[in-house]
Amino acid sequence: MVVAAVIAVTFGVIFWAWGLLWDAATPAFAALPATQAIMYGVWLIPAVLGGLVLRRPGAALLCQAAAVTVSALPGNDWNNTILLQGLAPGLGAELAFAAFRYRSFRLPTALLAGALAGLGAALFDFFDADNSGTALGSYRIPFALLTIVSATVVAGLGAGSLTRALARMGVLARRNRETNRWRTVDVVVAAVIAVTFGVIFWAWGLLWSVAAPVFAFFPPAQAIMYGVWLIPAVLGGLVIRRPGAALFCEMVAAIVSTLLGSEWGSITILQGLAQGIGAELAFAAFRYRSFRLPTALLAGALTGLSAALFDFFVWNSEYALGGYRIPYALLTIASATAIAGFGAENLTRALARTGVLDLFPAGRERTTI
Template sequence: MSTTEKSDAPSTPRRRPAGIGATLVTAVIVVALAALVWQGPTWFSEDGVPGAAQPGPAVLTLVLGALALVGWRTAPRRSWRVVDIVVASVLGVAVGLLFTLFNLAWNPISGLLGGFAFLGAVLTGPWLLGGVVGGLVIRRPGAAVFVELVAAVVSALIGNQWGFFTVIYGLVQGLGAEVVLAVLLYRQWGLTAGLLAGLGAGAAFGVLENLVSNAALPTGFQLTYLALAAVVSGAITAGLGGWALTRALARTGALAPLASGRNAQRV
């Protein structure tokens, strides 16, 4: 047989790079931010007196980050295209501007309804939108936490009542949504995925809020706060709202370069 003839033996498929560099960079960022939460800024009590640094938020961040990274490693498509990065960045800035509007509305609303103990649990949904929309639109591992974190940074840079802590909450909330999408193996992008991602983001917020602000309150209060944050703010407001927003964006044609735009009927 001539050496120029092709062999009948099946060729070994070429494997795409595993994205180890991106995974390691993400791990370093998560660990660094978690350490900053633990040893960096101190949490403030109700009367504005600085409190001691708490390990709880750092542990929560590390656990969620580790789970998200495991999911990232098992995802069918890990690599990001240039268009994914651009759209995710623009989306993060846009959601950050929405956060700013919600920040401005928070003081009047809380002043009007301040007697309701679970106000934060049921009205936090708008601040959870970044993770849900980012995940459903970009459909790449890391998109949920990326968009939510960029939005939180934009909100903090513009200025709000919570300062740097906005970034910490954005990281944890984004990781909450990211973990759920990882559990779904980054293969489901419909209404169910949106509701569950919102549920994850809301649950992450609820746990963090209980660690930071509600630690001295009864366990029953904390469980109720967590449930309301996960279901009302998370699944309903952020999950359903994020899915509807993604669907609306897809119908305009703005997401045409992405799978979420080309397959709008499946969103």
């Protein structure tokens, strides 16, 4: 269930961002609007990926529907029908795995799942009221066919390749099942980290606003303060040492800060997800086996990169590219590497010395770190 949630939440954020990119790219397809369907496959990846990874009845449908639900939370142009739209391709992919009685998960099955997910999406769009006024031969039929092609290649082949990559990293290995399974104490400590930093996030937001005039001489320089908002992603990964820990701690901290009244509203939750994914990728790159300083610095840098990209396209899109957006992004990454990476690693060692982490490998290593 945790893996399904990670897939759904991750692709929910991607869906939302892809929707923005879809709108921005529409003019490029003005000559042949139906050809924009080549971008469609990205929206169908979780249906195939969920089926390939979880290998359980309902996994494809659950991952696709949940991802679409997450993408709808901050609002988008398709809110009225998007939840139903998630069910159609999810059912398509589910039928592909069911056809093999949930026993085949090779490339041909992935391609079939992608094609049927695309067919489900194409049929939904074909009969959707928004497309009822478009020409049958010049738009609706070619759009449907290109949707199926895109789904087969991007969702089918793409999800198959992504599953193999995750398997090579050891994230999906059966031998790691016990070591990757969360204990009750893991959940409790992760929650403590998240709630604590959720309060800190809220307070840091107030300080950010108060400190803004100090950086009036060069506003992008305020990004040196950014790293504090990224500490739980790295700290959670270093302490809990389970897949999803970095993402969980950062996301829940963002939720807590939102509930306390963050001035940036509910979009902060999506921002937390993006930041958590960055750190999660760093720990996954080492198969959740390395938790030393270099890994912490990489986790800090990647969570900073995720934060920088989010701000680049969401918050800072109207600012000057060279005078604000680029230096702000670079300073965000530097701050994250130093404060979230180096800072979280030192905080982990400090906590280990107190003995509060004795139930975790980080605590038992305190005599050697």
